[in-house]
Structure formats: structure tokens, C-alpha cells
Amino acid sequence: MEITAKTIDKFVVNILEEVGNSLIIDTTKDKLVDTKRDRNDLVTNFDKSTEKFIVSMIKEGYPNSTIVSEEGFGDDVKNMDGLVFFVDPIDGTMNFVKRGDDFASMIGVYLDGKPFVGGIIDVMQKRVFHGGPELGIYCNDKKLPNPQNKSLREGLIDISARMVLSDWLNTKEIVKNSSGLRVYGSAGIIFEHLLLGKEVMYMSYLAPWDLAAGRVLCEGAGLQVTSVDDTPVNMLKSQVVIAGTQKVVSEVLKTVKNCD
Amino acid sequence: MEITAKTIDKFVVNILEEVGNSLIIDTTKDKLVDTKRDRNDLVTNFDKSTEKFIVSMIKEGYPNSTIVSEEGFGDDVKNMDGLVFFVDPIDGTMNFVKRGDDFASMIGVYLDGKPFVGGIIDVMQKRVFHGGPELGIYCNDKKLPNPQNKSLREGLIDISARMVLSDWLNTKEIVKNSSGLRVYGSAGIIFEHLLLGKEVMYMSYLAPWDLAAGRVLCEGAGLQVTSVDDTPVNMLKSQVVIAGTQKVVSEVLKTVKNCD
Numbered sequence: 016m017e018i019t020a021k022t023i024d025k026f027v028v029n030i031l032e033e034v035g036n037s038l039i040i041d042t043t044k045d046k047l048v049d050t051k052r053d054r055n056d057l058v059t060n061f062d063k064s065t066e067k068f069i070v071s072m073i074k075e076g077y078p079n080s081t082i083v084s085e086e087g088f089g090d091d092v093k094n095m096d097g098l099v100f101f102v103d104p105i106d107g108t109m110n111f112v113k114r115g116d117d118f119a120s121m122i123g124v125y126l127d128g129k130p131f132v133g134g135i136i137d138v139m140q141k142r143v144f145h146g147g148p149e150l151g152i153y154c155n156d157k158k159l160p161n162p163q164n165k166s167l168r169e170g171l172i173d174i175s176a177r178m179v180l181s182d183w184l185n186t187k188e189i190v191k192n193s194s195g196l197r198v199y200g201s202a203g204i205i206f207e208h209l210l211l212g213k214e215v216m217y218m219s220y221l222a223p224w225d226l227a228a229g230r231v232l233c234e235g236a237g238l239q240v241t242s243v244d245d246t247p248v249n250m251l252k253s254q255v256v257i258a259g260t261q262k263v264v265s266e267v268l269k270t271v272k273n274c275d
Numbered sequence: 276m277e278i279t280a281k282t283i284d285k286f287v288v289n290i291l292e293e294v295g296n297s298l299i300i301d302t303t304k305d306k307l308v309d310t311k312r313d314r315n316d317l318v319t320n321f322d323k324s325t326e327k328f329i330v331s332m333i334k335e336g337y338p339n340s341t342i343v344s345e346e347g348f349g350d351d352v353k354n355m356d357g358l359v360f361f362v363d364p365i366d367g368t369m370n371f372v373k374r375g376d377d378f379a380s381m382i383g384v385y386l387d388g389k390p391f392v393g394g395i396i397d398v399m400q401k402r403v404f405h406g407g408p409e410l411g412i413y414c415n416d417k418k419l420p421n422p423q424n425k426s427l428r429e430g431l432i433d434i435s436a437r438m439v440l441s442d443w444l445n446t447k448e449i450v451k452n453s454s455g456l457r458v459y460g461s462a463g464i465i466f467e468h469l470l471l472g473k474e475v476m477y478m479s480y481l482a483p484w485d486l487a488a489g490r491v492l493c494e495g496a497g498l499q500v501t502s503v504d505d506t507p508v509n510m511l512k513s514q515v516v517i518a519g520t521q522k523v524v525s526e527v528l529k530t531v532k533n534c535d
Contacts, residue, residue, distance in 0.1 A: 055454055055455055109431070109454060109455055110431075113430060113431050113454055113455075113473065113474075114431065114468070114473040114474070115473065116473065170373060171369070171370075171373050171374065171460075176450065176455060176456035176457075179439060179440065179456075180439065180447050180450060180451075180456070187440050190436065190440060191440075194315055194369060194373055195315055195369055195373075195436060195460060196436035196439075196440070196458055197436075197458050197459065197460055198456055198457050198458040199457065199459075200431070200455060200457055208374070213373065213374040213375065213376065214373075214374070
């Protein structure tokens with residue numbers, strides 16, 4: 016298929032809508048739940064089957080691309096040359112298993128290392144956020160305005176529970192300077208909140224598949240995504256990432272620096 | 276009007292539906308935002324007008340009742356004799372102002388000190404949770420099954436950001452023993468999560484109007500609501516409250532005790 020932002024955007028949206036329809040039904044079914052790194056790092060039979068489906072669709076549509084994916088059905092990607100797809104079949108698996116809401120499926124597409132197209136489906140709300148720097152950002156068929164460039168004081172922020180509990184990187188100080196802390200437990204859902212201007216910052220330790228789609232969409236919406244030492248994020252490793260409005264990211268980077 | 280659970284339940288649901296319809300429109304309007312105890316304790320013109328409306332409806336329907344309410348349009352209630360209404364016009368005002376979702380309106384009704392009828396509307400999801408110990412618990416017209424009696428290890432919990440950040444009452448230890456922490460920022464929305472079995476515990480410092488409706492509904496659904504020293508909650512003062520499954524509340528009380 017054609018390597019244009021428009022074609023790939025449509026391709027990604029179609030896959031995510033199909034995944035969403037199937038996962039909505041699955042929330043009512045029994046899940047085979049297994050753990051990965053620790054007892055709260057969950058994976059289900061649905062994570063695996065969904066990833067297999069997405070990977071097979073990509074292999075069919077773009078056989079010359081490479082795929083970085085969470086559950087191991089992708090490729091062993093060593094560099095960002097050409098077209099690279101990042102796949103998170105179920106983001107927020109804990110929410111999927113325990114809540115049946117606030118989980119997402121995500122596909123991020125990069126061309127020669129540059130953010131190209133991203134798609135996040137909020138499965139239970141049936142909302143697909145998609146687009147990129149070239150196309151602008153959409154929620155389903157509706158074009159979204161860029162979120163306002165608010166300051167930390169003016170907005171709610173979401174930081175992973177793990178970071179907050181250990182006060183890692185001065186997170187307490189950051190929360191104190193904001194309107195308040197929220198913890199929703201799914202990167203995809205929190206990227207949605209940033210795109211809609213419901214929150215002004217998200218900080219968490221993220222793997223490439225947690226970050227890829229959200230980064231494309233944030234950058235397409237005038238938001239900033241960076242690593243904590245203010246270097247560009249590396250899409251082939253896990254790292255602490257700050258995403259938010261330009262103002263908030265600059266404020267947070269200062270607070271993070273002060274904790275050395 | 277008649278003082279029966281069924282009549283009051285219908286009365287409460289009607290008021291909350293009317294409030295919900297009006298607040299959904301208000302989320303798109305400019306808000307006059309003011310602060311109360313600190314810069315993150317917000318009140319808007321809509322909190323005040325909504326409370327005035329609810330109080331006037333109660334005064335009309337049940338002129339002999341007394342009203343405990345957040346914004347000061349109720350009565351100066353000194354005891355729990357007779358019929359007492361607790362009114363929180365907008366619960367989660369910060370979410371209302373900053374997010375436009377995850378906020379609620381709540382009415383709790385007590386008869387001679389006993390939980391009688393409760394109603395919580397999740398405004399943006401158009402869901403009214405209502406009923407009580409006598410009637411059972413409903414989401415709109417659908418009767419809800421009681422949530423499973425899960426243990427701490429098996430479920431997500433919600434603790435107010437303020438408590439988590441200060442590790443007040445051993446909250447870190449409690450989070451560590453659970454499936455994970457979520458922070459949604461509205462008591463009403465979190466009581467909804469407990470009733471639907473999406474979370475197994477909620478701990479926060481709550482005023483009477485934050486707690487009243489949620490307590491009625493939780494107790495009607497077989498959940499437990501208690502103060503941290505395991506004495507019955509006092510409905511005429513603010514206090515730290517633990518609400519959750521029987522198993523989780525008993526586990527959490529043990530952890531809280533260990534922090535002396």
C-alpha cells in the first residue's frame with residue numbers, strides 16, 4: 016500500500032476500529048490472565064490474540080515495514096530506517112482485567128525515525144484519536160483544536176503511581192505546583208486526556224509501544240514529548256517520558272533537574 | 276410527601292436527572308471559579324445555583340426535613356433526628372472545571388440516623404446510581420448485583436492524592452498490597468467504581484456531603500464503610516473514611532493500625 020500519511024492513517028483507524036469492536040465483546044468474557052515481570056504486570060489471551068491480528072494486518076498491508084510490539088509477535092527492530100510500526104494491543108491491561116474500562120489499543124507509525132501517523136482507540140468510549148504532524152489530530156471524524164498552552168498551576172497532571180509513591184524525580188513537588196494529581200493507569204487513555212486538554216502533563220516510565228502513538232499525536236497537536244534529561248526520546252528503549260504543554264514541560268524539566 | 280424508601284428514591288432520582296441535564300450543558304459554558312480553603316479547593320457559580328435548586332426542591336417536597344449541604348444553603352443541623360438530606364451539588368468541582376468529566380451530583384438521605392436512600396449521578400455518563408439497604412441498588416433502571424467480596428491483592432484501589440503523597444496512615448503499604456492505585460478525584464465517581472466492582476477500596480478525608488450518598492449505596496450493596504479507628508462514621512463531621520469490600524476494609528484497618 017501507499018506510504019502517505021493519509022493512506023496509513025486510514026489503514027490504522029480501520030485496524031483499531033476492528034480491534035475495538037472485538038475487545039468490547041471480550042470485556043464480558045472470562046480472561047486467561049498471566050503475569051510478566053511482577054504480579055501486577057498482567058497479560059491476557061486477548062493481548063496476545065489482538066497483537067497477532069494487528070501484526071498480520073500490517074505484514075499484509077506493508078510487508079516491507081518492521082514492527083516493534085509488546086507481546087513478541089513483531090520483529091527484532093535494531094534501527095528506525097524506513098517504515099516502523101509500534102503496536103500495543105491492549106494498553107492498560109490491569110484496567111482491562113479489573114475495571115473493564117479505561118484501556119486502549121495503540122499503533123504508532125514512524126518514517127525514517129520521524130513521527131508520521133498515530134492511532135489510539137479508547138475502546139469502551141468508542142473514540143479513535145488519530146492523525147499526526149502532517150494531517151492534524153482527529154477524534155473519530157472530528158478535527159481537534161490544539162490544546163491551550165496552560166501552565167502547571169492551571170491544570171491536572173497524571174503521573175504513574177510507582178513514581179508518585181517513591182517521590183521519584185521530585186514528583187511530589189511537581190504535584191504540589193499543579194491543580195492536582197490523577198492516576199488513570201493507561202498511557203493511551205492519558206494521552207487522550209492531554210489531546211482533549213483535560214490534563215496538562217503526563218510523566219511515566221514508558222516502553223516504546225506505550226509511547227509511540229501518543230508521541231505522534233501529541234507532537235501533531237502542538238504538545239511536547241521529551242525525556243527527563245531534555246534529550247529527544249529514544250524510540251527503541253524504555254525511559255521516563257514527560258508529555259504535556261510546552262509551558263508545563265519546561266516547568267517540570269526545571270523541577271526534575273533540581274532533584275540531583 | 277410520603278416518607279417511604281420508594282417515594283424518596285424516586286424523588287431523589289428525579290432531582291438528580293434534572294441537575295444532570297442542566298450541568299451537561301453547563302460544562303460548555305464559561306464558569307465563574309472561586310477558591311475556598313486553598314487554591315485547589317474550587318467552587319463555581321454552578322455549584323451554588325445547583326445547590327440552591329436542590330435545596331428548594333427538598334424544602335418543597337419534605338418541609339419537615341433538615342438539610343446538610345456543601346455551599347451553605349442548607350440548615351445548621353445539630354443532630355440526625357428525623358429525615359436528614361445531605362447535598363453535594365457538584366462533587367469533583369476540580370474535574371468539572373478542568374476536565375468536563377468525572378464529576379457527580381449527590382443526595383444522601385438518612386432517617387433517624389440510619390442510611391435510608393442515596394443517589395449519585397455521573398453527569399457526563401448519564402448514569403444515576405440510587406437505592407439503599409431496603410430497595411437494593413440500581414444504575415438507572417437496572418438492578419445491580421452486589422460486588423464480589425474481593426481481597427486487597429485482587430483489586431484496584433483509590434486513595435486521595437493528598438493522603439498518598441504524605442503516606443498518611445500507611446497508604447504506601449496499602450497500595451503495595453493491592454493490584455494498583457488509581458486517583459479519579461471525585462468521591463461520587465469512585466463510589467460508582469466500588470458499586471460496579473471496578474475498584475475494591477476507597478480511602479479519603481471526607482466531609483458529610485462527600486460521604487452521605489455513597490455510604491447509603493455501599494451499605495445497600497454489601498460493602499463496608501467505616502472510619503479509620505473502626506468506629507461507625509459520624510455523619511455530622513469530616514473524617515478519614517474507608518469504603519470497600521468486607522475483606523479489603525478488614526485488611527486495610529490492620530495496616531492502618533500498624534502505623535501508630
